Amino acid sequence: MSLTQPVGSDHQLARLLQIGIVLEEVVEARSAKHAEETGDELDPDVIELLEHASTESAEHRRRLEELVDDLEADTVAFEEIEMLVEAQYESDEDFDGVLYDQLCNEETAYKFYDDLIEAIEASDVSFSVDRARLLDVLSDIRADEAEGVEEVTDLMEAQQ
Amino acid sequence: MNSQAQYLKAIYLTQQQKDGPASTGDVADMLDVSPASANEMIGKLEDRGLLNHEKYKGVDLTDDGIHQAREALQNYCIIERFLVEVLEVEEFRTEAKQLEGVIDETVAERLDTIIERDPKCPDCFDAEDDVCGLLEVEVEATSD
Numbered sequence: 001m002s003l004t005q006p007v008g009s010d011h012q013l014a015r016l017l018q019i020g021i022v023l024e025e026v027v028e029a030r031s032a033k034h035a036e037e038t039g040d041e042l043d044p045d046v047i048e049l050l051e052h053a054s055t056e057s058a059e060h061r062r063r064l065e066e067l068v069d070d071l072e073a074d075t076v077a078f079e080e081i082e083m084l085v086e087a088q089y090e091s092d093e094d095f096d097g098v099l100y101d102q103l104c105n106e107e108t109a110y111k112f113y114d115d116l117i118e119a120i121e122a123s124d125v126s127f128s129v130d131r132a133r134l135l136d137v138l139s140d141i142r143a144d145e146a147e148g149v150e151e152v153t154d155l156m157e158a159q160q
Numbered sequence: 161m162n163s164q165a166q167y168l169k170a171i172y173l174t175q176q177q178k179d180g181p182a183s184t185g186d187v188a189d190m191l192d193v194s195p196a197s198a199n200e201m202i203g204k205l206e207d208r209g210l211l212n213h214e215k216y217k218g219v220d221l222t223d224d225g226i227h228q229a230r231e232a233l234q235n236y237c238i239i240e241r242f243l244v245e246v247l248e249v250e251e252f253r254t255e256a257k258q259l260e261g262v263i264d265e266t267v268a269e270r271l272d273t274i275i276e277r278d279p280k281c282p283d284c285f286d287a288e289d290d291v292c293g294l295l296e297v298e299v300e301a302t303s304d
Binding site: 005007008012015016018019022023026030076080081084085088104105107108111112115116119 | 249
């Protein structure tokens with residue numbers, strides 16, 4: 001489903017970037033949790049993938065936080081999200097395995113950034129952050145997520 | 161969520177409140193659009209088999225329409241809860257309405273992994289107060 005509404009204000013843009021930060025934090029915290037819970041049973045390739053995903057998410061978060069700072073909005077503390085992931089993790093009955101969860105993370109993130117870029121491009125609002133820089137950052141992150149989807153899919157196929 | 165989903169959600173909630181078909185005017189009021197725009201979209205949704213529209217009687221969702229409306233309402237509940245529980249946004253109703261057109265259901269599903277939501281969602285949604293009936297929030301004016 002594609003976006004129908006352009007981003008309407010600095011405030012809304014900051015809110016959407018905050019959601020991006022939370023999504024990255026969820027990826028980071030869940031990857032760490034998976035690795036911790038199932039570390040001994042996991043294939044070294046999967047552990048490497050999770051570590052890479054976690055490092056990449058932290059870098060995405062840092063870049064998004066810079067934009068949120070420029071919009072003079074607050075960011076969301078990683079520790080807070082880590083706690084929420086921890087609290088809900090036990091009751092997550094839909095958990096279908098580490099790689100499947102990681103694929104959902106990457107696909108969701110890709111869709112989010114793709115929609116956000118489309119909504120910014122459709123907007124005629126003059127944001128407080130430089131539009132070209134904003135779109136560059138989001139396009140870079142989207143490209144990483146597309147690569148991430150491919151990497152997880154390749155690994156899933158190799159393990160079958 | 162696109163505008164089709166927002167319409168289905170509004171019709172579903174209006175039908176619940178009225179305990180019967182929803183009038184085009186009520187749907188237009190809920191979405192803050194003109195009756196002409198509401199009529200146009202209702203015609204499209206009827207063509208897609210999501211509702212039946214009888215003149216002078218109103219709009220009635222089909223089973224497919226109800227299914228999609230409940231999914232849309234569930235996404236809306238996730239966004240509201242996320243705004244309250246994680247970002248501690250006071251004007252969460254206004255912001256949820258702005259975000260529901262921008263947050264896709266796959267993104268909502270991921271946000272759902274860090275919030276507390278009752279398994280009976282979206283049946284606990286209080287249409288009049290425009291918030292989940294189980295969500296503990298300070299009572300605030302619902303005019304937004």
